[in-house]
Amino acid sequence: MSEITGSRDYSALAEIDRLVHEPARLAVMALLYVVESADFTFLMNQTGLSWGNLSAHMSKLEEAGYLQVEKSFKGRRPNTNLRLTTAGRSAFQEYRRRLKQMLDDLPE
Amino acid sequence: MSAMLNLKEIERRAFRSTYQDGLWDMLWGAIVMAMAISLHRPEDGYSPANIIVATVVPVVAYGFFWVGKKLITLPRMGQVRFGPARKQKGRTLAIILGIVVLVQVGIVGLTALGWLDPQMGAKINDFLADHSLERLAVAALGSLFVGPAMILIAYFSDFPRGYYIAIMMSLAVFLMILLNRPIYALIIGGLILLPGLVLFVSFLKRYPLSQERVSHE
Numbered sequence: 001m002s003e004i005t006g007s008r009d010y011s012a013l014a015e016i017d018r019l020v021h022e023p024a025r026l027a028v029m030a031l032l033y034v035v036e037s038a039d040f041t042f043l044m045n046q047t048g049l050s051w052g053n054l055s056a057h058m059s060k061l062e063e064a065g066y067l068q069v070e071k072s073f074k075g076r077r078p079n080t081n082l083r084l085t086t087a088g089r090s091a092f093q094e095y096r097r098r099l100k101q102m103l104d105d106l107p108e
Numbered sequence: 109m110s111a112m113l114n115l116k117e118i119e120r121r122a123f124r125s126t127y128q129d130g131l132w133d134m135l136w137g138a139i140v141m142a143m144a145i146s147l148h149r150p151e152d153g154y155s156p157a158n159i160i161v162a163t164v165v166p167v168v169a170y171g172f173f174w175v176g177k178k179l180i181t182l183p184r185m186g187q188v189r190f191g192p193a194r195k196q197k198g199r200t201l202a203i204i205l206g207i208v209v210l211v212q213v214g215i216v217g218l219t220a221l222g223w224l225d226p227q228m229g230a231k232i233n234d235f236l237a238d239h240s241l242e243r244l245a246v247a248a249l250g251s252l253f254v255g256p257a258m259i260l261i262a263y264f265s266d267f268p269r270g271y272y273i274a275i276m277m278s279l280a281v282f283l284m285i286l287l288n289r290p291i292y293a294l295i296i297g298g299l300i301l302l303p304g305l306v307l308f309v310s311f312l313k314r315y316p317l318s319q320e321r322v323s324h325e
Contacts, residue, residue: 026113030113030115030118031118031122033115034115034118034119034122034191035119035122035188035189035190035191036189036190036191036192037188037189038122038186038187038188038189039186039187039188040186041183041184041185041186041187042122042185042186042187042188043186044186045125045185045186045315046121046122046125077183079187081187096113099113
């Protein structure tokens with residue numbers, strides 16, 4: 001996405017959190033927003049992302065403090081459980097608010 | 109983008125996906141098939157084998173359901189914890205089903221009282237003078253015991269196929285009591301179980317247990 005400058009009309013777009021805006025991460029965050037927590041396999045199945053893709057996006061969201069990742073074993077099977085942090089929930093809410101505002105402000 | 113932000117739809121789709129393994133359908137199908145034994149009145153009276161088989165079949169079916177969820181579905185589909193709204197729905201369902209069971213126990217209790225009280229018994233006998241009408245009334249009452257309860261389960265569990273199961277279960281109970289032929293419960297149980305089996309096979313194809321899924325992410 002190119003840098004947006006010099007237009008008041010598009011200022012809301014420029015303020016949109018690009019970490020959340022990326023479609024794959026948005027899908028992950030939207031899903032985790034509506035549930036309490038989900039494991040890696042469930043997210044993979046629901047979003048249709050590959051293992052590598054989801055892993056990469058998960059790391060970015062975790063680095064940003066939006067995602068809490070808990071690794072454990074269920075029996076002998078490794079399990080990675082994911083949930084949105086409070087910051088992640090706020091970021092998603094704010095993203096929705098800004099996007100809605102921006103779309104509402106667009107001329108017919 | 110709007111589809112991605114339709115949170116209600118995302119949650120509903122995620123929730124309903126947990127039923128796509130068909131195990132629940134198979135469990136209910138097996139329970140209805142067990143009714144072929146539990147609701148059947150043999151000419152020579154009930155034998156202990158009747159009671160044992162009628163008890164064992166649902167227990168074994170539930171065992172398969174539990175093992176299937178734990179060992180087949182969850183490793184393939186993954187695990188999820190839903191939010192407070194779903195938990196609240198579950199609690200509401202438990203309370204309503206509790207009330208339904210109490211009402212059913214009350215009806216059975218009143219029937220027993222009617223048997224014990226000669227005057228009440230006489231009134232019921234007058235009302236149901238015709239033997240076929242008596243059986244029809246019991247059949248209707250029996251189907252009312254299972255149908256609405258299953259509809260409530262379908263509604264609160266957001267399980268659309270549950271409505272079909274509710275109708276089929278009611279029909280099975282009704283026909284079993286009215287006509288006393290196990291074949292009806294077996295066929296209807298099969299009609300519930302079969303779609304579950306198809307869903308289960310397609311679930312296994314759709315969610316293979318690859319090495320990637322079992323390794324630590």
